[in-house]
Amino acid sequence: MTAPEYTNYYYYNGNIFYNSGFGMPNCTAYAWGRVYELLGKEPKLSTSNARDWFNYNRENNYYSYGKTPKLGAVACFDNADGGHVAVVEDINNGTVTFSNSAYMGENFYLSYADINDKNPGQKGWKFQGYIYPDEFSDNNESLNSTRVISAEDGLNLRKYAGLNADVIDIIPKKSQIFITSVFKSDGYLWGKTHYNGNIGYCVIDYTLSVF
Numbered sequence: 001m002t003a004p005e006y007t008n009y010y011y012y013n014g015n016i017f018y019n020s021g022f023g024m025p026n027c028t029a030y031a032w033g034r035v036y037e038l039l040g041k042e043p044k045l046s047t048s049n050a051r052d053w054f055n056y057n058r059e060n061n062y063y064s065y066g067k068t069p070k071l072g073a074v075a076c077f078d079n080a081d082g083g084h085v086a087v088v089e090d091i092n093n094g095t096v097t098f099s100n101s102a103y104m105g106e107n108f109y110l111s112y113a114d115i116n117d118k119n120p121g122q123k124g125w126k127f128q129g130y131i132y133p134d135e136f137s138d139n140n141e142s143l144n145s146t147r148v149i150s151a152e153d154g155l156n157l158r159k160y161a162g163l164n165a166d167v168i169d170i171i172p173k174k175s176q177i178f179i180t181s182v183f184k185s186d187g188y189l190w191g192k193t194h195y196n197g198n199i200g201y202c203v204i205d206y207t208l209s210v211f
Contacts, residue, residue, distance in 0.1 A: 001089060001099070003108035004030075010037040016047055028053075030101030030108070031074055031085040035133045038072050043133055050076065051083025054128035061161050061192075061201070064132040064184040069096045069115060073130040077122055084125065086111065096120060147191070147207035149175045155207070157200040161190035169198050179204065 004011040010033040012018050017029030024030050028050050035043040044063070046056035054076035057063055069075070069088050075098060077084040086098035089110070098111045098121070113121030120127060149155045154172045158165035161183040171177060179191035182204065191204045 001097075001110065004033065004037075008033075008037075010034070016042075020047075024101045025105055025107045026103045027085050027101050028103075030099070031087055034087045034099065035072070035074060039133060045074070045131070045133070049082040050085040051078040051128075053083070053085055054131065057131050058162055058165075058185075059160055061183055065129050065162075066132070066186060067118075067129055069120070069130060070132055072134050073132050075120055075130055076128040078126040078128055079122075079124070084122070088130070091115065145209060146176055146178050147204065147209060149173050149177070149206065150208050151206040155202045157193070157195055157198060157202050159200055161185040161192075161201040163188075165201070168200050169196055171195050171202060177202070177207070179207075 006012060011024060011030065014036070015023060015029055015033045017023055017026060017032055022029055032043060032045055035045060046053040048056065053074065054065065058065055069091055071088055071091060073088045075086045075088065086100045088096060089099045090097040094115045096113045096115055100109050100111055101107055111121050118127065119125065149171050150173065152173060154170045156167045157169040157171055159168055163186045177193045177195055179193050181192045183190045183192070183201065189204045190201045192201055
């Protein structure tokens with residue numbers, strides 16, 4: 001809830017944005033450092049403009065994401081100035097508190113939004129969604145199991161773990177697939193697998209274990 005000291009490693013000497021000449025005041029430098037501080041290890045977040053963070057994470061399947069505010073989540077926005085990212089610090093009595101920094105602006109500040117606000121506190125900006133860095137990614141949670149498709153109409157194999165991802169194939173009912181890793185997204189548990197020469201993601205909820 002307070003500005004980081006200049007001696008704080010996560011925001012300054014250990015911060016990839018700071019070391020590249022784009023340190024605070026800068027929303028990306030701040031958010032990257034804040035997540036680094038929360039995780040205790042370097043985050044797999046975009047090092048580009050804030051507007052790129054949400055899609056970068058989604059396309060690389062690094063962390064879970066969605067539209068619900070959670071403590072430690074990164075809120076991502078698109079705007080005419082390169083976008084904005086902020087970190088959820090508190091959720092209390094229906095109000096979400098975000099910590100921020102602004103490029104060529106305030107070094108650190110807090111902002112607030114109603115928990116039901118579909119564009120959390122930022123008028124004129126496009127809210128893309130939240131990234132949840134504290135939830136497992138497909139790179140560190142392995143299922144390693146054979147599953148059989150139970151969906152009557154088959155199961156979509158998508159480019160990445162998300163309901164808006166392009167469908168690259170449809171796996172027929174009763175087909176067997178091998179899940180190598182799992183990922184939470186859009187309220188579902190997704191599995192990374194391969195089928196018919198394609199590698200993609202499908203919803204594990206519509207599969208059954210093969211014993």
